[in-house]
Amino acid sequence: MSLKKGITHKVFLKSLNEHKHNEYKEIKPKIMIITNAFKTITIMCISIIISLLFRKIGLHESNVIIVFILGVLFVSRSTDGYVYGIMAAIIGVLSFNFLFTMPYYSFSVYRPDYPVTFIIMLIAAIITSTLTSRVKTQAKISLIRENRMQILYKINKSLLTARTKKQVVEFCGDNLVDMFDRTIMIAILDHENNLEKQSDYMINGEDNRNIFKSDKEIQAIEKCFITGKSVGIGAEIPINSVGYYHPIKGQNKILGIIGIVCLEENTLSKNEKILLESVSTQIALAIEREDLYEKKRQINLETETERLRGNLLRSISHDLRTPLTGILGSVSTITDNYDILDNDTKKELLAIIYEDTSWLIHSVENILSMTRIDEGKLEIKKDVEVVEEIIAESISRVKRFSGNHNIVIHLPENMVMLFVDGLLIEQVLINLIDNAIKYTQDDSIIEVKVTEKEGKVIFEVSDNGKGIPEEDIRAIFDRFYTKTKGDCLERRGIGLGLAICKSIIEGHGGSIEALNNFSGGATFRFSLPEIRSDENGYKAFDFNS
Amino acid sequence: MDIKPLILIVEDDKPIKKFMKVSLEAQGYKCIETEFGNAAISLIFSHNPDIIILDLGLPDIDGLNVIDKVRESTKARIIVVSARGRESEKVEALDKGADDYLTKPFSVAELLARIRVALRHFNVDNNPQNNVQSVFVVKDLKIDFEKRKVTILHKEIHLTPMEYKLIELMSRYAGRVLTHKYIVDEIWGSYFDNDSQSLRVFMANIRRKIEKDPAQPQYIITEVGVGYRLVDE
Numbered sequence: 001m002s003l004k005k006g007i008t009h010k011v012f013l014k015s016l017n018e019h020k021h022n023e024y025k026e027i028k029p030k031i032m033i034i035t036n037a038f039k040t041i042t043i044m045c046i047s048i049i050i051s052l053l054f055r056k057i058g059l060h061e062s063n064v065i066i067v068f069i070l071g072v073l074f075v076s077r078s079t080d081g082y083v084y085g086i087m088a089a090i091i092g093v094l095s096f097n098f099l100f101t102m103p104y105y106s107f108s109v110y111r112p113d114y115p116v117t118f119i120i121m122l123i124a125a126i127i128t129s130t131l132t133s134r135v136k137t138q139a140k141i142s143l144i145r146e147n148r149m150q151i152l153y154k155i156n157k158s159l160l161t162a163r164t165k166k167q168v169v170e171f172c173g174d175n176l177v178d179m180f181d182r183t184i185m186i187a188i189l190d191h192e193n194n195l196e197k198q199s200d201y202m203i204n205g206e207d208n209r210n211i212f213k214s215d216k217e218i219q220a221i222e223k224c225f226i227t228g229k230s231v232g233i234g235a236e237i238p239i240n241s242v243g244y245y246h247p248i249k250g251q252n253k254i255l256g257i258i259g260i261v262c263l264e265e266n267t268l269s270k271n272e273k274i275l276l277e278s279v280s281t282q283i284a285l286a287i288e289r290e291d292l293y294e295k296k297r298q299i300n301l302e303t304e305t306e307r308l309r310g311n312l313l314r315s316i317s318h319d320l321r322t323p324l325t326g327i328l329g330s331v332s333t334i335t336d337n338y339d340i341l342d343n344d345t346k347k348e349l350l351a352i353i354y355e356d357t358s359w360l361i362h363s364v365e366n367i368l369s370m371t372r373i374d375e376g377k378l379e380i381k382k383d384v385e386v387v388e389e390i391i392a393e394s395i396s397r398v399k400r401f402s403g404n405h406n407i408v409i410h411l412p413e414n415m416v417m418l419f420v421d422g423l424l425i426e427q428v429l430i431n432l433i434d435n436a437i438k439y440t441q442d443d444s445i446i447e448v449k450v451t452e453k454e455g456k457v458i459f460e461v462s463d464n465g466k467g468i469p470e471e472d473i474r475a476i477f478d479r480f481y482t483k484t485k486g487d488c489l490e491r492r493g494i495g496l497g498l499a500i501c502k503s504i505i506e507g508h509g510g511s512i513e514a515l516n517n518f519s520g521g522a523t524f525r526f527s528l529p530e531i532r533s534d535e536n537g538y539k540a541f542d543f544n545s
Numbered sequence: 546m547d548i549k550p551l552i553l554i555v556e557d558d559k560p561i562k563k564f565m566k567v568s569l570e571a572q573g574y575k576c577i578e579t580e581f582g583n584a585a586i587s588l589i590f591s592h593n594p595d596i597i598i599l600d601l602g603l604p605d606i607d608g609l610n611v612i613d614k615v616r617e618s619t620k621a622r623i624i625v626v627s628a629r630g631r632e633s634e635k636v637e638a639l640d641k642g643a644d645d646y647l648t649k650p651f652s653v654a655e656l657l658a659r660i661r662v663a664l665r666h667f668n669v670d671n672n673p674q675n676n677v678q679s680v681f682v683v684k685d686l687k688i689d690f691e692k693r694k695v696t697i698l699h700k701e702i703h704l705t706p707m708e709y710k711l712i713e714l715m716s717r718y719a720g721r722v723l724t725h726k727y728i729v730d731e732i733w734g735s736y737f738d739n740d741s742q743s744l745r746v747f748m749a750n751i752r753r754k755i756e757k758d759p760a761q762p763q764y765i766i767t768e769v770g771v772g773y774r775l776v777d778e
Contacts, residue, residue, distance in 0.1 A: 361650050381770075384742045386749045388759045389767035395760060409760040415749045422769040423632065448760075 036079040043078070044091045047071030051100065064100050065117070068092035069125055076129035077136070085129020092125055093118050144271065151179060152278050159286040168286045172258075176279065180260055180272060185212045187221070188248065188256030188287060212259055217243055221257055228254050233267050244268050248280045248287065255287045320363065323356035330356075362434065365427070366497055382508075384531065385425070387416040387450055387457060394429035395448070404442040407433070410449040416457055417531045424504045425528070431497040432461040432524045440465030440521075456510075457530045462523035467516040476514050477502040501526070550664055553594040554578040555585040555611070556626065557604050565598065568653045569660070582606035589615045596663050598656075599643070600626045601634055609638055616642035622663035626651075632770030639724045639771070646722065646771075662720035662777060681716040683777050686755060686764055688716050697755055707732070708751050712775070715765070719777035722768050748773060 051064040072092055076085030094107070097118060102110045109115065155175050162168040169186050176184045212221070224231040224245040231237045232244035242263065248256040258280055262268060268276070330349040334341065341349075388411055395407060418425070429448070436446045440463045449460040468476060477498050498514075505512045505526045512526035552569055556562040557580045566576045577592060579585050582603040589597065597615075601608035612623060624645045625638040635646045644666070645659050681688040685698045693709060695702045704712065714731055715723060725741035732744075748765065756762045766774045 383770075384745060385769070386745050386767075388749065388752070389745070389769065391760045392762050393767055393769050396766075409758065411760050415746065415753075417745075426769055 032080060036081075036084050039078050040075050040084045040088050040091070043071050043074050044088055044095070047092065048095050048099065051096075055100065061100055064096065065121055068096055068121065069128060072125040073128050073132060076132040080133075080136075082130045082133040085133055086126050089122055089125030089129060093122050096121065148271075148275055148278065151175075151275065152282060155279060155282050159282060162286060162290070165287055165290045168283060168290060169256075172279065172283050172286075176258065176260075179275065179279075180268075183261040185243070185259035185261075186256065186283075187259075189254075212243060214242075216241055217259075220245055221259065224257050225254055230273075233262060244276075246273075246276050246280050248284045250284045250288050255284050258283070320360065323360050323363075326356045327353050327360075366431065366500055381421050382419050383422065385418050385420055385422040387411070387418060390418075390420075390422055390426050391429065391448065391450065393422075394426045394433065397426070398430050398433045398437070402433075402437055402446075405437050405440065406443070406445045408445060408447045410447070412450060412452055416450065416452060418457060418528055419531050420508050420528060421504075425508070428501045428504050428526065429459070429461070431501050435497060435524070436461055436463040436465070436522075439463070444521075452530060453527075455530050456527045458525060458527045460523055460525045462517060462521055464517075464519070464521040467520055468514060468522045470516075473514055473516070477512065549573060549575040550596065550667075551575045551577065551592060551594040552596045552598065552660070553585065553588055553592070553621075554598045555582065555603065555608070556580070556598070556600040557602070558600070561600075564653070565656060568656065572657060572660075574660070580604065582608065582611045585611055586614050589619055589621065593619065594621050595667050596660060597621050597623045598626060598647075599623055601631075601638060602627075609634075609641060612638060612641045612643055620667070622667050624659050624663060635771050636724050636726070639722060640726060644721060658778070665777070666718075666721065681719065683719065683775075684763060688712065695755070702754050704751065704754065708747060708754075711747055712751060712755075715773065715775035719775045722772050722774045724772040728772065 047067050047070070051067050054063050054067065055061075069092070072085055072088045075088035076082060079085070097107055097109065097114070098105065101114055155172065158171045158175065159168060162171050165188060169188055173184055173186050176186075212218075220231045220239050220241040220243065223237060223239070224247050227237060228247050228249060229236040230244065230246045231239050232241050233239075235244060235246075242261060243259040244262050244267070245257050245259045247254045248258060258276065260268065260276070330353045334346055334349055338346075391409060391411065395409065398407075433446060433448065436444075440446070445464050447460070447462045449462070451458045451460075501524075502512050505528070508528055510526055510528040512524070514522060514524050517523055552574050554562055554565050554569075554576055556565065556578070559580075562578055562580070566578055569576050577588060577594065579588055580603070582605050585597070585599070585603075588594070597619075599608050599611060603611075608625060612625075615621075616623070622645070623638075623643040624647060625635065625643045626647045626649060627634050627638070628649045635648075638646065644663060647655060647659055679689070679691050681690070687696045687699075688694075689696075690713065695704055695709070695712060710732055711728070714728065725744055729741065729744055748767075749759070752759045752762060752765050755764055764776055766776060768774060
């Protein structure tokens with residue numbers, strides 16, 4: 001696919017190059033005059049020789065006239081402009097006069113009708129030559145137009161595939177360099193409406209990069225940007241700068257500048273300027289398209305974030321209210337009835353407060369992580385972590401809530417290393433274990449298992465509770481989802497926990513799933529890519545030293 | 546002579562300050578308190594507390610600045626208090642000379658445990674004659690520094706020289722968190738460019754030798770994102 005693309009690109013460049021040599025490098029006038037004159041003389045000489053031959057054979061002299069007109073036709077076909085045709089016509093008439101009319105080899109004539117013949121012959125020759133040359137110029141103009149269209153079409157096509165502004169600039173830069181065979185600079189506006197650092201496109205390895213950096217050029221660029229007119233030698237604003245600068249005009253403002261180096265009086269031809277103008281319009285269109293796309297994406301993102309934030313707030317205010325009510329109630333009960341209540345009741349109430357606050361802390365931590373993820377600011381600070389350290393820390397943190405649940409841990413024999421954000425993976429484990437605690441009865445067994453398989457580390461948190469209802473399994477990782485039927489030990493829960501787990505695991509290039517065990521109970525399983533010990537250099541140290 | 550240890554609490558949140566003060570005084574410690582970093586600095590110079598509990602987020606100056614200003618001139622143990630998720634802040638505080646840290650939210654039990662550790666070290670440092678211990682014992686783990694022998698329940702554990710060096714270093718600062726950087730600098734020297742990766746491998750190996758269940762360690766506790774702590778009680 002890419003190969004094919006490469007080939008077409010090459011063909012495209014080739015056609016551009018040919019085109020460039022035919023049209024854009026106008027051949028120097030001196031050489032042109034000489035070749036044209038040479039052609040004229042040769043063709044006329046051939047006509048004379050043929051005419052002489054005709055006379056020898058004894059053909060009528062009207063044939064000679066036809067031969068000369070034919071010669072004029074050939075001349076105007078093969079030379080540029082109608083001057084040579086007219087010259088050929090005059091040469092033809094004169095040589096006819098000189099060679100084929102009585103007296104031979106003299107410009108005087110005996111027969112009175114000859115001057116008429118001469119004039120008619122001249123007029124016929126001139127009309128023929130001008131007509132031919134006009135057709136030719138028109139053909140030439142349409143060829144130039146066609147080529148220009150072709151180039152624009154090709155640029156347009158390549159711009160359609162550009163996905164970012166940077167790519168737009170790159171594609172255009174490449175195309176312009178090929179087209180003009182000069183050093184090109186393109187600068188476009190950045191987000192803050194400043195001209196971005198110039199992107200230079202070099203050709204022939206010439207070190208022209210610094211040309212655009214001189215004060216004069218920078219001034220010219222600024223002038224071009226402010227006025228929106230082309231600046232440089234022979235431009236709308238003539239300045240004696242090395243570069244020719246053309247603005248990229250958008251709908252409302254100048255989007256950027258194209259600069260072309262014109263060294264040693266090698267200024268741009270009119271054609272090149274027109275082409276530059278058209279190309280700059282294309283670039284403007286492409287850039288505006290990208291701007292709009294970017295704006296739209298930004299708006300979409302903001303709407304999405306706003307929606308999530310709304311959901312989050314609703315969910316938080318609902319789910320935090322419950323424990324807070326508990327705390328407030330218990331505290332006011334104690335303060336209001338301090339002397340009436342017996343110590344046991346007070347202790348009980350205090351225990352409730354303790355439990356509720358622990359729960360609040362846990363929820364708040366989850367909410368914080370979620371908002372960090374939502375804002376797209378979640379900095380995953382990856383480091384090398386040892387699996388057992390992460391497991392150990394999460395178990396110790398979850399123990400506070402575990403009550404009478406039994407937590408069983410299975411770790412692989414050898415040491416497993418991960419390249420992850422330890423705190424986040426810890427939070428995933430805490431959430432999963434905490435869920436298991438929340439949704440199973442006391443004395444249930446919660447199993448935490450780590451295995452290695454095919455370069456992946458698989459974590460499993462399973463319980464022997466009632467399992468997940470089939471209708472819930474699919475949506476369980478969605479935000480704000482809590483079990484549809486709150487049965488038995490249902491405690492309040494923000495449906496955020498599992499959504500966070502999913503975001504974190506996916507942020508680490510892993511995957512997470514929930515399933516029911518055959519023997520009852522649910523398993524949450526996630527996998528993360530493992531670090532291979534031999535890839536990371538720590539084997540370089542002798543651990544037995 | 547039994548002087549009550551003096552604890553300075555620097556914390557701008559009133560309820561937290563209150564509960565720390567009440568629970569510490571209930572344990573027989575003497576407390577002074579302030580909400581401001583600058584006030585804390587002058588209190589440190591005027592009262593010379595034994596322990597400083599320092600919240601890093603203060604209204605006037607950064608808690609880290611307080612450490613910078615007083616570390617040279619006081620022997621007090623500094624325990625910093627900071628929120629979870631700000632591991633780098635803790636590491637910075639520890640590297641600047643703080644002795645320990647507490648992660649908000651913390652329980653009273655955690656607070657008291659940290660205070661006990663800090664006091665023990667404070668006393669050891671102030672009584673140089675006791676400083677040279679020949680044996681370190683915690684739970685079933687015993688380290689004999691003279692014989693360079695590590696035993697668990699009188700069963701000898703075979704450690705490589707490097708592993709022994711590590712556990713010796715940690716036992717010297719038992720109860721305190723040692724940052725990865727600190728351990729690496731002490732063991733390998735600072736030219737080693739803070740390579741915590743190999744340190745983790747060593748730690749995992751040691752843990753395999755001395756812990757019954759590496760997933761629920763009794764001796765070497767990992768403080769994720771910060772460092773390691775060898776328990777001392």
